[in-house]
Amino acid sequence: MRAHYGKVTAAFAMISALALSGCSAGGDSSEAGAEAGACEASDGPVTLQFTTWVPGMDKVVELWNADNPDIQVEVQTGPNGNSGTYQNFFNQIQAGNAPDLGQIEYDALPNFRVQDGLENLAGCEGVADAQDQFVDWTWGQVTFGEEDAVYAIPQDSGPMAMYYRADLFEQAGIEVPTTWEEYAAAAEQIKAEGSYITNFPKSDVNWFAGMVWQNGGQWFANDGESWDVNLTSPESEEVATYWQDLLSKDLVSTLPSFSDEWNASFNEGDQWTWVSAVWGATTLSTGAPDTAGKWAVAPMPQWEDGGETAGNWGGSSTAVLKGSEHPAEAAQFALWLNTDPEALALANELGGLYPAAKSAADLESFAGGVEYYGGQKIYEVFSEASAQVNPDFTWGPTMTQTYTDVSDGFGAAIGGSGTLMEALENGQQKTIDSLTSQSIPVSE
């Protein structure tokens, strides 16, 4: 799932401040081992509440309800996670009436972990054994590398590749770039044709993180005791310098992502590529309907010639929220939801989810060619990319704020004051300040 981080309103900032002051006792990860194992099945029939914003999830749950009269699931929907649902989760956890299950994106999970908002499912039946069924890096996202700990079941992922206008590249006689060096060279040629190679998304800082992820960079690390913040690592700097160069030479546009102008620029052929996640396939086909059949998908450009690494943008999990009275049943449902072939196929059809389960490659909906992309079997590209994502990437516990800070800096860099690197340095400092002010230990 993608999220719009720009929508965190001032009101929310105020409320989060209130909420945090009420439950800043989080940050204690020592009880993890003790919790696991306490996952007993309940007596008699239970009803679970599941809050999600994935379209069509109610239909998927109907499948489960029909087969499991003793474990009924009620679906509740609301706005996108960062548009309010996460804050509601925190409030509800604090008030002790959170839903049993909630959809949480990977980059928000550490925040819930630090505020002690998740049930450890490691002791629940079948959970520990399920590891092999999920793409490695997605499993890393839900365990945080802790022993005997599984805090959510991976749901979907966003492996990245490059969407490009096959027709325009061919007409102009420009090679489709396979490395970032070639990409920059192509950008100049395309500028000469009067178009842009791509758009630099100021507010999609998690897209930028996906780029750093591909380059082997790590923004956060947690050794179980304290957090290491490293937005300014050499890998991160390389990515920032690269895009800064394209920006300075005016080789990329700077439209707000997913806006009407942005869609229109794709629709009118002003954008030749989009390095994006698997879910972008539908974004593109609905946003730029006039260009149907002209697009194709190739692996992301590489930093090294012949390299095989991919980044990831987005993805979410099904978590059991703290205070659930039926964690065993909730875990059972979450496992089914994210591994059952029928459920996965339906969630993809209605909600556009690309499953985190390895079995996704066998699903019929991902096997065929896609008309919009000239009949190319694009999901084969993404399936390969998915296996090339570095499994160790960790998100920090204050991602929303980090995104906002870095995005502000990116905006300034686009406006000509400052650079992307300065934005990262600033984001680094503010992230550390924010962690410290919440009494979350940071290693120097």
Added chain:
Amino acid sequence: MSRSAAMLIMGVFTLYFLTPIWWLLTTSTKTGGEITSTAPLWFTANSLGTFFDNLGRLFTYGDGLFGRWLLNSALYAGVGALIGTIIAAMCGYALAKYEFRGREAIFNVVLSGVLVPATALALPLFLIFSRVELTNTMLAVFLPSLVSPFGVYLARIYAAASVPNELLEAARLDGSGEIRTFFSLSTRLMAPALVTIFLFQFVAIWNNFFLPLIMLRDQALFPVTLGLYAWNSQISQIPELRSLVIVGALVSIVPLIIAFLALQRFWSSGLGAGSVK
């Protein structure tokens, strides 16, 4: 000269306020694809057909969810504003017309309520309502909207100015009880103020977004503002919602316009009533 300058400024501001509404109107008559590809402030060739098509989809999408939201909003705002107005009127009237100890203190406390933003109260209200298991019910949105400190203030000022003590004494001499006097005599004299309070409350509840966002989980209980917001946050996953959100926004301001037009008569007569005594 100054007259034409004033007209110019007014013209600019009128344009400033009306342009978004005009955009909403023109954009409602477009399909998802046309929104990005046609002139933003003008209609397309088959505007009317597309508009009714959009309307049809708006009211049928998700088993008629939007109609449900409209009804919810009408209920929250209509009944909430009505009861809220009655409470505010009684309270303001009492403060204006009865002498009792602590009168000014109570008035000052109520008045300070005007200064507290509703968003700051939302989370404490959520925690309280959680304790009494009222979250995710209609009452959770309904109860907090019944109180209007500003309404009390307005009712007091207006009652003091427009309800003569002599009239109240005459009513008492004729044997009318206090409650009967209030409902059959005073409320009529206070009518313009009551209409104003009702309108303010109606608009405030109709536009209230943050409280329902925090309180409600079941989308069958959503008011139209929260429903549209939820849809809007899902546009990236379901792009067809883009045109529905726009048409929905247009439809959702219609009841406000109707309320204003219907009550304008009482309202504008009230604004001038006390001015030339």
